[in-house]
Amino acid sequence: TAIPIPSLHATAMRALLLLLAMDHHPRLAGGQTAPHASAEDAVGCADNLQCAALNSLSLVQRGVLQARLGLAPPADSVLDVDSQPKPLDHAEVAGSDEDEQVVGSSLSLVQRGVSHFWPSPAPPAVSALSPPLSSMPAATLPATLDVDLNSDLEDPHGAVYRQPQHADFTAAFAPAPSAIHAEPASTTSAETNPKSSEDVDVVLDRVCVPPAEVESALKESAARVQKSLPRWPSMPSAPREVASPVLAYLIQASFAERLPLLGRAFKRIYAPQDVFVYLVDSKMLDPALVRAVLPAPLPSNVAVRRARHAGYYYWPRVQVLLDGLAKLLEQSWDFVVHLSESDYPLHSVDWLRRTLGRQRQKNFLKLGPRCTAESPVPAASGGWYWWAQQHAVASCESAFEPKEVAGVRFPIEELERQGLRFANAPEWMILTRELVHYATRPALTHFKRLISMHAAADEIFWATLVLNIPDFSQSVGSHVWFLHWTRDSTDHSPETLTERHLPRILEDRARYVFMRKVDEVQSRELLERVDSIIDMPEEEAPYDNNPDPHWDRSTIACKENAFPSPAPPAEAPEID
DSSP: OOOOGGGSOHHHHHHHHHHHHHHHOHHHHTTOOOTTOOHHHHHHTTTOHHHHHHHTOOHHHHHHHHHHTTOOOOTTOEEOGGGSOOOSOOHHHHOOGGGOOOOOOOOOHHHHHHHHHSOTTSOOEEOTTSOOGGGSOGGGSOGGGSOOTTSOOOOTTSOOOOOOGGGOOSOOOSOOOOOSSOOOGGGSOOOOOOSSHHHHHHOOSSOOBOGGGHHHHHHHHHHHHHTOOOOOOSSOSSOSOOSSOOEEEEEEEOOGGGHHHHHHHHHHHOOTTSEEEEEEETTTOOHHHHHHTSOSSOOTTEEEEEEOOOOSSSHHHHHHHHHHHHHHTTSOOSEEEEEETTEEESSOHHHHHHHHHTTTTEEEOOOEESOBSSOSSOOSSSSOGGGGOOEEEEBBTBSSOOEEEEEEEOOHHHHHHTTOOOEEOOSOOEEEHHHHHHHTSGGGHHHHHHHHTSTTHHHHHHHHHHHHOTTOOSEEEOOOEEOOOOTTOOSSSOOOOOGGGHHHHHHTGGGOSEEEOOOTTTTHHHHHHHHHHHTSOOOOOSOOSOOOTTTTTTBOOOOTTOOOOOOOOSSOOOOO
16 A cells, blocks of 8 residues: 555554564564663563554664665655654745755655665656656764664763754755765764653753743853763774865855955865865845856755854854754764855865864864963953953844843853853864854753853853863864054954954964955955965975864863953954
8 A cells, every 4th residue: 555654654664664664574473572672662562562663763763774784765755844743943044945055855754764775776756846866965964863773872972852843944955965984873863762851851952041931040050061061082083184075164244345355255265075065144135146156057065045144153153053063964074164254264175174184183263361370360361351241132033033131140250160161262263063052952951051151152162162072082273364463453253354454474384374354355365465475386284183282271260259340441342
């Protein structure tokens, strides 16, 4: 009988797949439990081995099991994409299908598993609304589909968890390149049933803290975070060096006047083996304008996506970035480069690839600890303004503008005394795939909620995270963006670079990868000179893979009552 597969309830799906398997394979029907049948499952099923086996399999495993056992679907079965349960509403982030310059459609994990493993002589029929499953490139499939049904699907960081909700995007990439080395299984999350109610509790959909809940949320999240963050995996999840790492670029765009530079930079950083996602502020800029300065048709490894409007400092900006990074995790890559529309490269892509390949386990961000052994009290002036701000902030994506909550203080000193170390870093950075995967996992929900209530969440999230990951085995290198601040600047961003900055840029060019910030008009002569330099042959990358194991040792908790809560300045400079 033809059965429309997506219309089945999850339980019916389980029963169908395993009963079909048992009919075709006596070794399962003869009393041998399917992989992952646990004592808990057996008790709940009253010693019914078929029932126990069904309940023990995740959606991905069931799809893979059916396909690997060679069970072809009925000839007229339909995988109807439109009838699949919809993910969380990300219309503001993902945009409509017309806004996506990508190939493929929104497929469930089971559909992708069947597509990946189904024997070629019997492909399933597919709805005319979506491309044939057999045409979906292997690179678009989550690595968790390639699982051993006899292996444990626990997260390598020490907890069983569900697929991050913000990783559910509505479109797949076109064919993407594979990395030169096998991607470790530990870099991709697995969909499975959680072990305990506590695991379920931490898998929250989004970070949303209304003003009335800030005080209680601070207490709850602080208590959870003080118990320690999830541990970094004990086994190395990436090689120390790779010959030619695959790069991913996440580029944020907001202003139409900067689009000429965006198109110019694309010509310098584009490579067919890399992956590119442009996040376009839906309030400030039309994505069509971004596409207009990029090649037409858009290359298959490039996507232009709408993003929610999110101003500097507050948590919604971090969430937009995490959403974009989660999208990129669908592809194979080694490093992600987070750029703005005002950044421009100082080296060729080949030079950058060689440089990063020799330090595959290093992340590049400008780490600014709140206090160090040399300076246990933050400077009252000339330091980072936001450390002095102790008020708590409520935010909930686009539901309302982030706002200070009167009478509620962010307990930064109390948290430091409990061992949590704080630091700031610009959001323009280069991160390893492993750190991005760790940062997007649901088990960090309470850490994210805690940081979301700080007045400068976007500046402290990544730096504070890397300082507090238990057993973190990667390292942090120096910031690789050249920028210039004037001593008397009261602006919120660094000075626009011009040709007069060229001598300093050339002097320190080996230390930097990008310059920030530049303008197509004001920086015209500088850009022409830099382009001519990039086109010249370069020496081998100067860096080697020699991470400093003591890179975070100087960070300490600040002395108690370090701040007298000073009044804010007229204009708070942005650390860009």
